[in-house]
Amino acid sequence: MDIAFCLSDVTIAYHGHPAVHHISGDFQAGSLTAIVGPNGAGKSTLLAALAGLRRPTHGKIERSADLSRPGAVAFLAQLSGINSDFPLRVLEVVAMGAWPRVGALGTVGQQEREAIDKALEQVGLKGFEDRLVDELSVGQLQRVLFARLIVQNAPVILLDEPFSALDAATTRDLLSVVSGWHREGRTVVAVLHDLDMVREHFPQTLLIARELVSWGETAQALSNAHLAQANHRSLAWQDTASWCEAPGVEHVHVHASGKEHH
Numbered sequence: 150m151d152i153a154f155c156l157s158d159v160t161i162a163y164h165g166h167p168a169v170h171h172i173s174g175d176f177q178a179g180s181l182t183a184i185v186g187p188n189g190a191g192k193s194t195l196l197a198a199l200a201g202l203r204r205p206t207h208g209k210i211e212r213s214a215d216l217s218r219p220g221a222v223a224f225l226a227q228l229s230g231i232n233s234d235f236p237l238r239v240l241e242v243v244a245m246g247a248w249p250r251v252g253a254l255g256t257v258g259q260q261e262r263e264a265i266d267k268a269l270e271q272v273g274l275k276g277f278e279d280r281l282v283d284e285l286s287v288g289q290l291q292r293v294l295f296a297r298l299i300v301q302n303a304p305v306i307l308l309d310e311p312f313s314a315l316d317a318a319t320t321r322d323l324l325s326v327v328s329g330w331h332r333e334g335r336t337v338v339a340v341l342h343d344l345d346m347v348r349e350h351f352p353q354t355l356l357i358a359r360e361l362v363s364w365g366e367t368a369q370a371l372s373n374a375h376l377a378q379a380n381h382r383s384l385a386w387q388d389t390a391s392w393c394e395a396p397g398v399e400h401v402h403v404h405a406s407g408k409e410h411h
């Protein structure tokens with residue numbers, strides 16, 4: 150089977166403190182994977198690195214060759230609202246998904262317009278085209294951002310906590326979009342906290358607690374032993390930060406007192 154991302158000994162540090170530590174493994178093309186772990190486990194950091202927004206401090210992430218074209222890896226950051234000094238309408242935000250094909254200054258043609266209409270219908274927002282996005286509810290905004298992802302039509306889609314703060318109906322609708330992407334053979338990776346949802350809808354799971362705890366079929370990856378191990382590690386880093394022996398990572402040891410020791 151083809152590999153979408155190959156991680157070799159990936160460490161990502163902020164100011165010398167490793168947030169992701171020595172992760173190795175592959176994301177198979179066409180897989181649907183949940184990234185799970187305690188708060189501060191490095192999930193968002195790892196996802197941002199897959200998106201190419203963060204460079205590993207040590208080790209490397211190789212992408213399959215077909216993912217080098219612009220827009221081939223779609224990324225949805227944690228929901229935080231859209232900040233803009235000028236009013237953006239739903240249609241304009243969804244049309245941004247077509248930018249990798251038409252360019253920032255290009256015109257959206259008939260074919261793209263049809264894709265936008267179809268995407269809005271799929272997320273239940275037909276008729277919302279002219280609404281201002283900063284007047285939408287959190288759930289409606291997330292539907293708009295999913296419509297943008299549908300229009301982008303990327304082979305790889307990365308989602309950071311896509312269902313947090315959403316009601317049951319919105320979650321169900323957007324989960325079915327994710328399942329559809331999986332059926333279409335796209336590679337989907339999502340950071341999630343709801344383990345029941347992961348067990349029901351995500352065949353693969355990567356459990357991280359700064360270091361890799363488990364990665365594989367969800368039932369196995371989320372065994373009680375693995376979850377206990379992840380919790381144990383998170384308690385440990387709340388006490389003292391771990392050392393990183395990777396070259397290029399400054400050795401800083403932070404004690405519970407907050408004092409740094411180099």
Ligand SMILES: Nc1ncnc2c1ncn2[C@@H]1O[C@H](COP(=O)(O)OP(=O)(O)OP(=O)(O)O)[C@@H](O)[C@H]1O
Nearest residue numbers: 163164167168186187188189190191192193194195
């Ligand atoms: N931009 C940054 N600068 C410095 N430290 C950061 C930055 N982003 C994250 N960190 C630190 O890296 C560690 C991992 O953070 P990250 O957000 O990746 O974890 P997470 O597993 O996604 O957490 P959560 O479940 O709470 O969202 C944390 O200790 C965090 O404080």
